[in-house]
Amino acid sequence: MTPPPTPIALPTAPLTVAAVQAGPDPGDVAGNAATAGRLVRRAADRGARVAVLPELFLPAYHPPVLAADPAGTDVAADPAADVDDPRLDPLRAAARDGGTVVVVGAAVRHPDGRRTISSLVVDRTGAVRVGYDKQQLWGDERELFVPGGRGATLLVDGWRFGLGICYDGCFPEHGRAAAADGAHGYLCPSGYLTGSEHRRDLYYAARALDNTMYVVFANSVGGEPPWRFNGGAAVYDPEGRPLARGADTGEDVLVATLDPAALAATRAAHSMLVDRLPHQGAARAVLTA
Template sequence: MTAPGTLRVAAAQASSEAGDVAANVATARALVTTAADRGARVVVLPELFLTGYAASVWDHESGLDLEDPRLALLAEVAADRGVVVVTSAAVRRALDETTLSVVLVDATGEVSAPYDKQHLCGEERGFFTPGDHGATVVVDGWDLGLGICYDGCFPEHAAAAAAGGAMAYLCPSAYFTGAEHRRDLYYAARAIDNGIYVVFAGLAGRCGDRNFSGGSAVYDPEGRPLARAGDEDPAVVVADLDPAEVARVQGEVNPVALDRLDTQGKRVRVTL
């Protein structure tokens, strides 16, 4: 198989209005336009960006229908600029089921939700149904694994994506102010754990009654930030992903992804 070419990606952040899909779509459209102006082919936006990260608006009625006409402006900019948008929302799945999901808008403007957050965190557990499968989206020959925020805190989640062929791991996220240390460690670690790129988009500003810390970044396969924002609202960071760098790191520099054992075997306990 021929290796893909370089892929320019953007991680974008801004504040989200709790429950105001129309306002959030307008902000998303502006962020995508800025990223496209800088040559991005894939744009990652934060967790629950379209519907708001605020428990006060988490109910079944506020879950997004993927055919919601308010998404048209985002679909239009994706199609007009030829970009793939990876964002997130509360999505209505069934009469009594809402998921915390990746909302994918492809370069033709088609909207789908291929991945539901598997590792729900804190008060999310009282509102959302956890996902039951991983997901990868393929763009220009790049396998891009999907995760959402807390998923990226579990090494096995990104490892499963890498084992399935992913060369990058995309994580819409939302970190409360004060958690910056953990935020900056987790996603750099997922990159170096697997020798892949990680694209992290963090919610910024205030949503509901909480403040969020941003920190959107693109990490290289050795866990170094190629580009990273602070807590600015809004901000867009852009970087180029290179398949040769993934191959170099995995094959020569840090082959932990290739050397990882399927099992650690039984554990022997010695009491002295």
């Protein structure tokens, strides 16, 4: 995609965000929602206005349990994409009490029967809706879920955030589509397994620098092999440098403040979004040596 013909205005005020790493219990949506609520309150106490929790955090990223108990692990969305599930009440209350917008991973059953890996957005009133369905499914996820059909942008206090989930962030085109829609940041609930530390640390820093935008990367941690996750939650600045970074083990809430002045300065110094050619690389010469 090419940049918008009229540039989107930059935010006018800083925004404090939190990237969470934690270990949910497989299949326990109610218990994991309570854990999420506790972590959101911790983020709010440190000033976070947006908190991002890992991919499939509510049911936990555990394919055997997700396959065995879809009724117990899914949340249902209505035709307007709203979610009304009493198991999420502790998370709703935390968002409402802390004035924090929450992005959290869930398995969602849609009215047409589709099952998706999704990001739920809990707003400051405690209302829950499906914000985004993962487009790039990884490996055996394709046996349990269907891919989403479109991207999504979340607006918070003048900031525009593209939404991605884990494997989406491995594709430069996904982050670039968010930037082309005017995103100032990219929110990525994820589930990276132990052994993938190099790729975990490279992809999301690269998406930040590729698009001169902030990236908030949340990840699960712990669990039993082969479903053991490696933490490393982070907030990256628009040059791909970590503003906050978690260890490979242990629960944590990583808090950082996104600065519109730093965003503007980075985009002035590194103007890839403006300089990109409309059809870059489409016409190619073939050389024989």
